[in-house]
Amino acid sequence: MGSERVGDEGAFISAVYGGNLTGYTVPMALTDAQLAEIDAARAETRPTLRATVPALEEILHVPLPVLDHGFVRVIDYMGDDAAVVQAARVSYGRGTRKVSEDRGLINYLMRHRHTTPFEMCEIKFHVKLPVFVARQWIRHRTANVNEYSARYSVLDREFYIPAPEHLAAQSAVNRQGRGAVLAGEEAAHVLALLRDDATRSYDHYLEMLNETESGERRDPTRDGLARELARMNLTVNVYTQWYWKTDLHNLLHFLSLRADPHAQYEIRVYADAMAEALRRWVPMVHEAFLDYRMGAAMLSAKMLAVVRRMLAGETVGQAESGLGAREWRELMAVLDRA
Amino acid sequence: MGSERVGDEGAFISAVYGGNLTGYTVPMALTDAQLAEIDAARAETRPTLRATVPALEEILHVPLPVLDHGFVRVIDYMGDDAAVVQAARVSYGRGTRKVSEDRGLINYLMRHRHTTPFEMCEIKFHVKLPVFVARQWIRHRTANVNEYSARYSVLDREFYIPAPEHLAAQSAVNRQGRGAVLAGEEAAHVLALLRDDATRSYDHYLEMLNETESGERRDPTRDGLARELARMNLTVNVYTQWYWKTDLHNLLHFLSLRADPHAQYEIRVYADAMAEALRRWVPMVHEAFLDYRMGAAMLSAKMLAVVRRMLAGETVGQAESGLGAREWRELMAVLDRA
Amino acid sequence: MGSERVGDEGAFISAVYGGNLTGYTVPMALTDAQLAEIDAARAETRPTLRATVPALEEILHVPLPVLDHGFVRVIDYMGDDAAVVQAARVSYGRGTRKVSEDRGLINYLMRHRHTTPFEMCEIKFHVKLPVFVARQWIRHRTANVNEYSARYSVLDREFYIPAPEHLAAQSAVNRQGRGAVLAGEEAAHVLALLRDDATRSYDHYLEMLNETESGERRDPTRDGLARELARMNLTVNVYTQWYWKTDLHNLLHFLSLRADPHAQYEIRVYADAMAEALRRWVPMVHEAFLDYRMGAAMLSAKMLAVVRRMLAGETVGQAESGLGAREWRELMAVLDRA
Amino acid sequence: MGSERVGDEGAFISAVYGGNLTGYTVPMALTDAQLAEIDAARAETRPTLRATVPALEEILHVPLPVLDHGFVRVIDYMGDDAAVVQAARVSYGRGTRKVSEDRGLINYLMRHRHTTPFEMCEIKFHVKLPVFVARQWIRHRTANVNEYSARYSVLDREFYIPAPEHLAAQSAVNRQGRGAVLAGEEAAHVLALLRDDATRSYDHYLEMLNETESGERRDPTRDGLARELARMNLTVNVYTQWYWKTDLHNLLHFLSLRADPHAQYEIRVYADAMAEALRRWVPMVHEAFLDYRMGAAMLSAKMLAVVRRMLAGETVGQAESGLGAREWRELMAVLDRA
Incomplete structure (x- = not known):
């Protein structure tokens, strides 16, 4: 991959690959044939009447390195922030004439778990990942997958060493x-x-x-x-690879579980790379996701009762809270009173 | 929609709308606001690094009329014939170096029901349809749907009269x-x-x-x-409308059931319009679908035994066939011996 | 249905049908053939090595009346509270030797949205409901459905009048x-x-x-x-009927949306009848569901920030909260400060 | 597990475990705790108003040995042959008064791929299997799974050696x-x-x-x-274990792919053990499955054209058939003319 192409791909690729694309040092996971395929895919644009997202096109096909030999790369997508809004509006029909602007609507959908409009966008990744990470990942069933078959072909000599x-x-x-x-x-x-x-x-x-x-x-x-x-x-820990395609709603669900601190580090870094793609793809959805999902907390009926008592000026300890020790700690953590 | 734009859309739109686009007589189902939205969507192309399909772009956003007030229009898509092949090849990895060309591979996948590569393409339709048709359609669960809400908005005065x-x-x-x-x-x-x-x-x-x-x-x-x-x-029979998005595998499954002569006429005409979109979108898959799915027949073990005896020169009637009367008729129909 | 059978079915049926079972006045939705089928189904028990739930067996096959002609009746089930625990323990393996008792584990699973153990239980309902309710209901895709076919048979003269x-x-x-x-x-x-x-x-x-x-x-x-x-x-508003089967996780999801005050009254009453079946079937799960789902609230990152400031003694109004007017009202409602 | 219990479990267990149950030599995969759990589960029956299947109850909870350390055991089920029929009849309503007997209806449903009535039955397995088999198996997404977690617990020293x-x-x-x-x-x-x-x-x-x-x-x-x-x-090749629950339709789909000669031997033997459970559970469905699925063949439009020409007395070779070499071989194999 010649340095001539660097300019075309913009600042992002420089940032990822340190400006030294010739030789493409990081993702050794890629074969020359794959690099050539990426080059070809990025060589020229074609006109379309579909929604396009320039910020995502910037990194389309380009592998974002993850772990020692893995990567995530977006290879196709459908829809954008506006497609979510458009789908919500077909549901609400005439009624939405007065609904405020797009960002407010997206926030509302996210807050109230109106999930179907988010299903109207789709994204496809090519991922290289260790088998034990793939085993966690595949538990998300609402996605389409084509994995490299070791029945059919020989796996490469690549394994994850922390x-x-x-x-x-x-x-x-x-x-x-x-x-x-x-x-x-x-x-x-x-x-x-x-x-x-x-x-x-x-x-x-x-x-x-x-x-x-x-x-x-x-x-x-x-x-x-x-x-x-x-x-x-x-x-x-041997590496495998697959194409993984899902809709935006299910991607958010995946990220909410796998970009979470409770997720194993080795899958979290994949989720982080995908979250970067998300941010480029649907910035309004991404922002709503951070506020209403990643940064949010579900408080149980009993927890809410405790918060209300506290707000009313009462001093509540675990003993009087009706909560178990573990739940109490979880609540204190959410309230920054740990 | 002015006649200036006709040229851009090519012969197809002329064929559908009789060359007289001003006024857009056929799909009275469309409001002026919707026509303006379609005009806007088709007004200019944007560059993309994704796969594009010019034959499908030709009719993108354009409503194909169905029944007296309904329509089907493709509003977005992801992937093409090559995306199916690409997904199959990631599965087969190095091993496919010698696999013959794309058409043969697609035929092979279709024949052997290797369905996951077909899941790598996605399509989104906007459909206007009577409620009783929607009730059959929605039974296909592996799709994403946003329907116009009559809780929220007032339905139009449009109902299907055969x-x-x-x-x-x-x-x-x-x-x-x-x-x-x-x-x-x-x-x-x-x-x-x-x-x-x-x-x-x-x-x-x-x-x-x-x-x-x-x-x-x-x-x-x-x-x-x-x-x-x-x-x-x-x-x-009142009309509703929805966005309906599915992957290519599930679209083929839908069409195999709904473009079938046993399907009710009123849903079959929707399937026919979607089959036309399929033909434009993924011509190789479409052809394989006709050969290995729509034109194919599943013969049971007992039916196969009958065929083998016939091929061996035996004269077999229902009585000697081991088949019930109904199965016998079905077999004779498949063999054109009805 | 003779009064001799009343004793077998216990106090519940008396409560539902007013003790006057002969003639079964309430669910006029049932034909004599259906009543005879219910009688037959409840006539004798059979021995099984599977988990059984006596409180649910008490109402098995018995229609719980809903709206003017509708009903919900449980016709089969698989698993119980212990099946959820058992599934969680296969996941945690040896590690759970020290995990505390079942109720705590179920609460933990519910609180942390570990949903797969709840998928290990299954329930099947026979439901009679107006078509417009069926249209909302069917949007829950992760269920199995067999609906009465009006292509094949003639519908009864029954429609919902509020x-x-x-x-x-x-x-x-x-x-x-x-x-x-x-x-x-x-x-x-x-x-x-x-x-x-x-x-x-x-x-x-x-x-x-x-x-x-x-x-x-x-x-x-x-x-x-x-x-x-x-x-x-x-x-x-004409009535249709179907068999509807789902796993416990998806039933909870259905109930959380449809037993909610924002749901339309006409589907909520079905959810309420199903919640009664839930309470009998898996009492621990039901209790956890009330605390961690129905009575719970998701607070966004910004909402949590407001709560933390309030707990620190600050007086926060909408203007200083960073929340929109609508979100502010929602937060105040959750905190009982409306 | 004492020999006293052998009589209760009938001839099947003797056949599987050679009549020498004390010590339970075959499935060394089971720990003493697990054996005690099975004993407890089989120790006494409970009365139920649900459908029961005595032939399946005979082996309920009992591990069927597979490979060197693996097993399959049915741990719960819902429905029987009659439940499939009942669901089909709710769809057909009044109209089915004249439909012939159950077996004919099940055959009809299977032949015409009316799949929803088969979804009304459910089964739950406990399976011990090598990780590479689990990786193939999990690709069947329409199932519920709880797997032993190696994040949480320590795996046993058991690996598959052919x-x-x-x-x-x-x-x-x-x-x-x-x-x-x-x-x-x-x-x-x-x-x-x-x-x-x-x-x-x-x-x-x-x-x-x-x-x-x-x-x-x-x-x-x-x-x-x-x-x-x-x-x-x-x-x-290390062994893992899981609970795996699915409906009858999806079980048949799994078996049609995994009990097939093209499936890898190491997963086929699991499918074979499950097919034995299927035969005991729903004997009519099992028989229809053998005739219309396992023993059946899908002939493409072009293949059917060849068969019709042959039946008309024409001698057709590959050259005149319009089929590729591979398809021709497949057709000859189906017709036993290879």
């Missing part, structure tokens, strides 16, 4: 959380185990397939184990 | 089918009943709403019945 | 809401219009079908209009 | 198929690699977790790596 600052110990208080970062010899030992086991498993995978790294047959006298069997020797 | 040639008697042999066309006085009487009842119900709807045709209040001293209640007086 | 106390005027402030109840001559006039139009439309429906009330052919020399066409003359 | 007779070479003609079985040293070498790598990866998993086999902490001075990270070292 950066030292993400090598966290098990949390002592949260069974699905992380504690302090490991350090020193312990960290080095863990990294060595991860790297050695993944490497050895991959070496043996190729050996069982009777294939060389470049896809040649090693021993011409035999066939090698079936791909669909050999793959079972790979560790779940 | 053309005389579609005024069919109940079939004597098929409980959900049509028999001969009614004629003479009987037909005239039916049409008069349909028209009178729909008109009277609508008149009373406005009366209960305390509204004039143009949306003014009739009697300024009272509020009128709530819209959400008054609507219950309308007959199910 | 009780006088539900004959509300259009709200002046909320476009999809109700205002004061109509009274006097205006109310009488509206009721007469609704009754007359529905009756006339139904009369003409039968006339076009060439059928008598009892299903005989009127004029033996002709076939009558096809059922799929004749039905288009019916008003949307 | 039996020697399933250690197949890559097919030379089908990129996702298997060829001849490996033999001799090559087979032994592959098995050793699979076993060694899985074992070593699991050993290191525990080491990184700082846990012993029995769940004790090894080095009391440190926390061990977070579970959500340590798991990434496991190979995809």
Whole structure:
């Protein structure tokens, strides 16, 4: 990918790839064929009568790097902020003549969970991600997926090894959380185990397939184990890739769960990259999403009763609150009184 | 919509609207505001890096007339034939280096019901349709819908009255089918009943709403019945409208059921209009769909056994076939031996 | 249905049907054949190794009357409170050895929107409802439905006419809401219009079908209009019926939207009847649902900021709140400061 | 599980477990706690007014062994053959008075792909399966799933090692198929690699977790790596488990794809075990499924044209058929003329 193309893609790509696009150092996940495909896809525009979003077109097809070998790239989209408004207005019909402007309507829809207008926009991503992240991700069922098939093809030698600052110990208080970062010899030992086991498993995978790294047959006298069997020797940090397409409503749902601090770090970084695409694509929806979803909190009937008593001047402790210890802590955290 | 614009839209619009676009006689279903919206939407193109389909752009936003007041118009789309191929190839990865060309791959996917690559394309329609048609249509759950709300707004005075040639008697042999066309006085009487009842119900709807045709209040001293209640007086041939968005796989499923001769005529004509959009959008998929879905037949194990015996030269009648009378007739129909 | 059976069904049925089951006065919606079917279904129990819920078995198959001719009846179910807990524990595996008791776990799942364990329970209803209610209901797509087909069969002469106390005027402030109840001559006039139009439309429906009330052919020399066409003359307050099956998670979602004060009264009463079934079926889930869903409120980031300032002793008005007028009113309502 | 209970469970369990239930040798996948849970679940029946299926109750909760450590067991169900019929009849209403008996109706529904009545039955399985099988399985989105969480809990030391007779070479003609079985040293070498790598990866998993086999902490001075990270070292043949619940229509769809010879052997054996449950649960549906789905073939328009020409006495070869080489082979295979 020549530096000639940098200018076309604008400041964003420089920011992502450090201005040094030749060689495209970051996403080593991309093959030359894929880079050429991206180049071709971005080489010329075509005219359309559909809604377009220039800020998203700027990064269309361009991989946003995630983790050590992964990426997210938007490869297609349908609709924009206005398409949400338009769909809401077909529902409200004549009645909306007086409804105030678009931003207010989008905020209203988000606040009152009128979700169907958000389903009118669609986005398609190409994602490279470790198998154990894919296993969490796929639980979101309202999406369309085409994944690289290891029954059919041979996987690349790429597996996720955490950066030292993400090598966290098990949390002592949260069974699905992380504690302090490991350090020193312990960290080095863990990294060595991860790297050695993944490497050895991959070496043996190729050996069982009777294939060389470049896809040649090693021993011409035999066939090698079936791909669909050999793959079972790979560790779940091996990278896979897929096309993943969803509507805006379901994307917001995905992000609200996966861009959340309770999500595992390794999927959260994917959600973060997708949130950047969201911001470019539908800025009004993005803003409403931050206010009414990501930054919002659901207060139960009992929690609301506590807040009302507090606002009435009463001093309420957990004992008088009717809340369990855990719920009380959650409420105090929401109210910044932790 | 001025005649200046006709040239831009090409031969298709002339064909649909008889070359006399000024005044737009056919789809009386469209208000001036909607016509202006269509004009605006078609007024200028924007550049995009996404896949575009010129044959579909030609009719983008333009209503294809259906029934007496209805229409279907494509208002957005994502992907094309190549997007299906691209998704299939991410699944097959390196392995597809030798797979033959695109058409063969699409045929293969269709034949073997590999449906996920077809989910990678998406299309959005704006549809005006009678309520009883909407009730059948909505049973297809894997779609996104925003319908005009009669809780919120007042419906227009538009209801479906069949053309005389579609005024069919109940079939004597098929409980959900049509028999001969009614004629003479009987037909005239039916049409008069349909028209009178729909008109009277609508008149009373406005009366209960305390509204004039143009949306003014009739009697300024009272509020009128709530819209959400008054609507219950309308007959199910009243027209509603919605945005309906689905992926290509589910569109094909919809068309295979609704463009079928067993579907009710009044929904089949919508399916036919959408099939025309399909043909423009993804011509290779459309052709494969005709061959492997619309023109295909599923033969049961017992039916296949009969065919094999026939091919072996045996003369097989229903009695020796192991099939029930109805299945036998269905098989003979498929084999053109009815 | 003989009074001998009353004792078997317990106090609930007495409460619903006033202790006078013979003749089953309330749900005139039921035919004798349906009553006999219910009798047969309740006549004897069978042994099972599945989870059973006696409180729900008490009303199994029994129609709970809704509106003037409608009903809801539970006809099958799968799972109970313990099935939710069991599913959550398979997720948490060994780790849950120390997790506290079932109620706490269910509350936790509900509070943190861990929805999949609730999907492990399933319920099936038989519902009789007006078409305009069915049209709202069917928008919930994650359910299984089999509806009475008016293409295939003839609908009964039953339409919804609101009780006088539900004959509300259009709200002046909320476009999809109700205002004061109509009274006097205006109310009488509206009721007469609704009754007359529905009756006339139904009369003409039968006339076009060439059928008598009892299903005989009127004029033996002709076939009558096809059922799929004749039905288009019916008003949307005609009753239809369906089987509707969903999982517990989606039932809760349905109830949270349809048992809500913003829902139209005519669907809310169905939701209320289903909520009664919910209470009997999964009492712990029902209680958690009331606290964390029905009685809860989602506060946006900006709303939370206002609450925090108030709790810190600041006097905040709308002007200083950063909230729009509408949001401010919504917040004050939640905080009981309206 | 004492031999006293064998009599209660009937001949099936004897057949599965060789009559030697004490010790339950086959599914070593089950812990003592799980065996006790099964015993408890089968210890006594409860009365219900719901439909019950004695042939399915016979094996309810009992694990059917699959692969070397896996199993499938039915843990709940809703409905039976009659529930399908009942749902179809609500759709057809009065009109079905004359429709012939249940079997004929079920066959008709299956043949004409009237799928909604099949959605009225539901079944819930508990499954233990290798991760790479789970990855294929989860692509069926219309199901409810709760999977054991390796973020939260520690996985057991169990991984799938193929039996020697399933250690197949890559097919030379089908990129996702298997060829001849490996033999001799090559087979032994592959098995050793699979076993060694899985074992070593699991050993290191525990080491990184700082846990012993029995769940004790090894080095009391440190926390061990977070579970959500340590798991990434496991190979995809490690076993996981889940609850999987779906409706009958979607179960048939799953089985039609996964009990098919083109499916990978390791998922096909799960489908086979589920098909056995299907046969016990809904015998009429099962039979119709074999005839109209598993044993059926979809013939394209062009294929049908060829069959008609052959039946008319014409000798047709590929050259004159209009079919590609691959389609021609597929057609010949269906017609047993390969």
